[in-house]
Amino acid sequence: MTCASFGCKAAKARSTPAASSLVWPPVYSLGPGGKPMSQTSLAELLSLASPPVAIAFVDAVPPGVPHVSAVEPAGCGYWRRAAAGEVFFTVADDHKRCAVGAHTHNVTLSPAEKQELMGLVQTMVGLSYLKMEDVPQIPTRKTALQVAVYAPLAAAPVLPDVMLVRGNARQLMLLAEAAQALHRQPRLHRRRRH
Secondary structure, three states, X not given: OOHHXXXXXXXHHHOXXXXXXXXXXXXXXOOHHHOOEOHHHHHHHHOOOOOOEEEEEEOOOOOOOOEOOOOOOOOHHHHHHHHOXXXXXXXXXXXXXXXXXXXXXXXXXXXXXXXXXXXXXXXXXXXXXXXXHHHHHOOOOOOOOOXXXXXXXXXXXXXXXXXXXXXXXXXXXXXXXXXXXXXXXXOOOOOOOO
16 A cells, blocks of 8 residues: 555655755755655654754764763663754763663773673563564664764754654555655664563
8 A cells, every 4th residue: 555545745746856865954855746844844744753863973073063061871862852842962971871782882891891781781671571582673873973963953963974753654654655755765663662
């Protein structure tokens, strides 16, 4: 079943040519007739309850971007803060409390920190939050984290490496279809509910 089966606006958007390059600040040519689509338009088209979040991995802090005001116990806390409107950066030390975040961001850990986080992974396995065989399958950055910049997509100070969109199955299906129409394959990861 395709988006056209639902008679939605995105089906019409898919049928029009899209720009082949990404422009910053964010403007996306996904709209009818090649009309630019902003974050607001994307949120409206998909009826998102939460704005898209931009995450950029950079070597140095962008000018004017503050360090996160408080370290979160889990990496997804940073996503929530950005969705709520905050613009900030984190460094590797800000991700050491979260086993999954430290893994995905390729945070350099001391032997003691590795042992502590493996204990946390064991706890997560014991609580059925994840399976031990899932751990090697979790995507990881190839290079060690220097600086991560988090922001609502509309306020992102630099071109994002990742755009996080929180939505239901229908919303994410429409987004995946639009991305496929642009010859890009989105990576959709399902986060377990706890």
